[in-house]
Amino acid sequence: MGKKIIKVGLLGLGTVGAGLIKILQINEEQVTQRAGSKIEIKKILVRDLHRMRGVEVNPGLLTTDPREILDDPEIDIIIELIGGINESRKYIEGALKNKKFVITANKDLMATAGAELLLMAREEGRNIYYEASVGGGIPLIRPLKHSLGANKIIRLLGIINGTTNYILTKMSLDNMDFDAALAEAQAKGFAEQDPANDLEGKDAAYKLCILAGLAFNCKVDFEDIYVQGISGISSRDVFYARELGYDIKLLAIGEELEKGLVLRVHPTLIPLKHPLSAVLYENNALFVVGNAVGEVMFYGLGAGSMPTGSSVAADLIDAVRSINHQVENGIMEVNFQEKPIISMDELPSSFYLRLQAEDQSGVFASLATIFGSENVSLNMILQKHSVEGMAEIVLVTHATAEKNFNLALKRIKQTSAIKKINSVFRVIEK
Numbered sequence: 079m080g081k082k083i084i085k086v087g088l089l090g091l092g093t094v095g096a097g098l099i100k101i102l103q104i105n106e107e108q109v110t111q112r113a114g115s116k117i118e119i120k121k122i123l124v125r126d127l128h129r130m131r132g133v134e135v136n137p138g139l140l141t142t143d144p145r146e147i148l149d150d151p152e153i154d155i156i157i158e159l160i161g162g163i164n165e166s167r168k169y170i171e172g173a174l175k176n177k178k179f180v181i182t183a184n185k186d187l188m189a190t191a192g193a194e195l196l197l198m199a200r201e202e203g204r205n206i207y208y209e210a211s212v213g214g215g216i217p218l219i220r221p222l223k224h225s226l227g228a229n230k231i232i233r234l235l236g237i238i239n240g241t242t243n244y245i246l247t248k249m250s251l252d253n254m255d256f257d258a259a260l261a262e263a264q265a266k267g268f269a270e271q272d273p274a275n276d277l278e279g280k281d282a283a284y285k286l287c288i289l290a291g292l293a294f295n296c297k298v299d300f301e302d303i304y305v306q307g308i309s310g311i312s313s314r315d316v317f318y319a320r321e322l323g324y325d326i327k328l329l330a331i332g333e334e335l336e337k338g339l340v341l342r343v344h345p346t347l348i349p350l351k352h353p354l355s356a357v358l359y360e361n362n363a364l365f366v367v368g369n370a371v372g373e374v375m376f377y378g379l380g381a382g383s384m385p386t387g388s389s390v391a392a393d394l395i396d397a398v399r400s401i402n403h404q405v406e407n408g409i410m411e412v413n414f415q416e417k418p419i420i421s422m423d424e425l426p427s428s429f430y431l432r433l434q435a436e437d438q439s440g441v442f443a444s445l446a447t448i449f450g451s452e453n454v455s456l457n458m459i460l461q462k463h464s465v466e467g468m469a470e471i472v473l474v475t476h477a478t479a480e481k482n483f484n485l486a487l488k489r490i491k492q493t494s495a496i497k498k499i500n501s502v503f504r505v506i507e508k
């Protein structure tokens with residue numbers, strides 16, 4: 079028999095905290111039934127006791143002193159929704175030392191210190207739940223850890239940043255320019271406080287650290303991920319990509335090849351018929367290929383008060399059930415292996431290239447010669463309108479080792495008839 083009431087301390091009452099409290103209010107009966115105990119939020123740590131929060135809470139629950147929560151022996155679970163790294167890490171370690179279960183939505187912290195914290199939790203006989211740290215309301219952590227646990231995961235392809243997906247969708251479907259689309263994404267509240275983390279691919283790379291660690295059962299360092307953001311994409315690229323049968327998406331990609339792992343975040347042309355091409359606006363998705371299950375895809379809202387609150391509330395149900403059934407550390411995933419990382423140079427990729435060249439005889443021939451002599455085979459080639467004697471050439475290669483393509487590119491840049499390399503993006507066919 080479990081406890082009748084489980085007491086919880088909440089650290090932070092921002093957007094996600096407000097969503098969590100609303101869910102616990104509107105779905106109280108269901109949550110209690112599934113958890114097997116009534117859940118009581120006993121104390122909430124806030125910075126400002128008087129701020130309006132968009133959710134009804136008893137002001138008597140609010141405190142500005144973290145010790146009131148971390149040192150309260152009646153509190154079995156703490157939920158960390160503060161974000162950032164140093165302060166939240168200190169609180170989580172303090173809670174584990176005091177034998178509390180921990181739930182967190184903190185992507186940056188789990189990406190950079192998740193392995194150490196999970197190890198510490200195991201030593202304390204407790205657990206950390208972090209479903210909300212990646213993909214907001216989309217179940218990703220549990221499926222990778224449990225439901226797909228018997229698979230060797232071959233590949234992960236993720237659209238795991240809503241801001242950039244919103245921008246690229248607006249550029250593609252509504253012909254909007256980059257800055258206007260970014261301003262809309264910010265106004266809708268998808269972007270991080272510093273949108274550079276979204277635009278430069280850092281946010282997606284943090285999420286890939288967490289997902290790839292689970293999928294490939296290893297500890298992934300942020301520095302091992304190749305990261306390229308979306309700021310080099312112009313509406314012309316989006317337009318030509320569609321003409322060639324592709325969409326441009328910021329993809330987070332994790333693959334286990336014979337020699338090791340490839341981890342990367344970069345703008346990618348994907349075929350219009352790929353399921354990820356249907357992931358529009360702020361939606362996120364993770365496409366997973368397992369050696370037994372085949373292809374599966376998880377789709378939904380990757381951020382927001384209620385979706386992310388829904389993941390936190392599900393973790394809360396699990397944590398309460400663990401306490402009630404005394405299976406505290408039965409589902410830990412800390413036996414991470416070391417796996418070699420393959421450099422991008424070794425990787426076979428297809429490329430999209432857009433360049434400006436003098437519109438004169440022999441230009442195509444010299445491009446073809448350079449690619450041919452570096453063993454790069456061309457798949458598609460377009461010449462667009464010529465303006466003032468300058469032609470715009472767009473081409474897509476077949477898959478080739480990146481180092482061969484880069485050698486060819488270096489030679490193309492030195493060709494006098496080629497005036498400008500506008501853009502270079504990778505292409506995937508499936």
Ligand code: HSE
Binds near residue numbers: 238241269270281381
């Ligand atoms: N800024 C993030 C995004 C929010 O755009 O997806 C969730 O991490």
